[in-house]
Amino acid sequence: DDWMVSWLVGWLCSKRTIRSTLREIKMAELKTQLNDGNVAAFLNSVENEKKRADSIAILNLMQEVTGEEPKMWGSSIVGFGSYHYKYESGREGDWFTVGFSPRKQSLTLYIMSxxxxxxxxxxxxxKHKTGKSCLYIKKMEDVDQNILRELIRQSVKHIKKTNEAN
Known part of the structure; x- marks a missing residue:
């Protein structure tokens, strides 16, 4: 009887470990991935007219600077270009070079450098706020368009240069 209880406890533990490992793997998968979503439809779905117009202005600016076509990353990010990254931990993946998302609170520009x-x-x-790689602006009139263009240009150049070596 003791060996059966021991076996059963071991079996249950191994099942739980497998389940938690699978859960960890799922959580580790990147949710924001390149997809074939329709960029125009996404931007047209932005309810606030001003935010929609600003989003189209950012799209045009990023497309001009990068020379890349806009692509959907996840359900709410418009990205331009891509690069492959690999961390020392061994984790690797693909990410957009520069992108943006018309969030409820602000326009979020992803300046990956x-x-x-x-x-x-x-x-x-x-007028802006920043996070690690996020530039938050309320509206395009709050920022100097030429400075924003140069910031995007330099960031794209930096990402391309640093990822050539990888």
């Missing part, structure tokens, strides 16, 4: 090396540009940009 971060902002540390762009102090001069950031000081001239206008």
């Amino acid at each position: 971060g902002f540390a090396q762009y102090d001069l540009l950031m000081g001239k940009l206008g």
Whole structure:
């Protein structure tokens, strides 16, 4: 009887371990992936007219700077270009070079190189907030379009240069 209880406990533990491992693997999968979503339909679904117009302006600006066609990444990010990354941990994947999303609170621009090396540009940009790789603006009139264009240009150049070596 003891060996059966032991076996059953071991079996249950192994099942639980397998389930939790599968759950961890699922969580580790990147949810924001390149897909064939319709960019125009996504932007046309933005309810706020001003935010929709600003989103189209950002789309045109990023397309001009990158020379890339816009693509949907996940359900709510418009990305331009892509690069392959690989961390020291071994985790790797593909990501957009630059992108944006018309979020409820603000327009979120994804500047993948971060902002540390762009102090001069950031000081001239206008009204904004930043996260690690996110630039938050309320509306396009709040920022200098030429400075924004240069920030995007330099970021794209930096991402391409640093990922050539990988």
